[in-house]
Amino acid sequence: MSPIEMQVLVFKTSIRRRNDLARVAAVLDREYAIRKWNVDQQDIDNILRIEAYELSPDRVIELMHDTGFQCEELPD
């Protein structure tokens, strides 16, 4: 029996400002599938990185769009 594998999802976003993070947190912290997330605001693409069990990238994109941010999955 194999445990559910953890995924890392990576998105390019427009989460640029420091106070954007609180808005993102309000949404992502409620998603039970997400184990950890962070935004690398030092990066030019403001990378949103998510460690999750069984979470579809489309769900994240939808959540971010609803919160008012651009969000696009980065290809591997």
Place this chain on the structure above:
Amino acid sequence: MRTRDENKAQAIREKALEMIVREGFDGLSMQKLAKAAGVSPATIYIYYKDRDDLIVQLWVQETERMFDATLVDFDPTMSFEAGLKIQWMNRARFCIDNPVSADFLEQLKHSPYHPTAMKKVNPRFMEAMKEFAHNAIKRNELVKLPLEVYWSVAFAPLYSLVKFHMTGRGLRGTEKFVLDDKTMSQALKLVLKALKP
């Protein structure tokens, strides 16, 4: 589903080390690193949370490699002279064989990353070093000193000689310099003398 690929991970680590040593911590960006390593930025984020996480993880990994190399044939119950000699040989070999790692380790040691990174290192090496010094003090082979004074006398002369060896030139910049066994023994003898109670 993103999968881990050891070849890509290795390329990321190697290029990151080179980039940091050449351009400093600020010279490293995930985008530049992705290009240099021939991977997409997303691949780097599979392994690392952000730039700081990458720097700290790299240091921990290179430090562990250096620690393992330093402990080869070493035993903390050895006499001070024998133990220090083995450590000099091991430390010199590691620096000469891994010049990029050695530069990177030194660079981080004097940066704000050091306290965070140190907490993530396996304490086995520090404990062995501590035991070795305490044994030597008990046997009256080593004078009791503040840690930084001890380290600066016991190891800094070696690292200085290793640097001359790696550039291949001596202090005047024109003559050849090679750190051979004879030169190393000469310096080690003086260090032992200085540290004797």
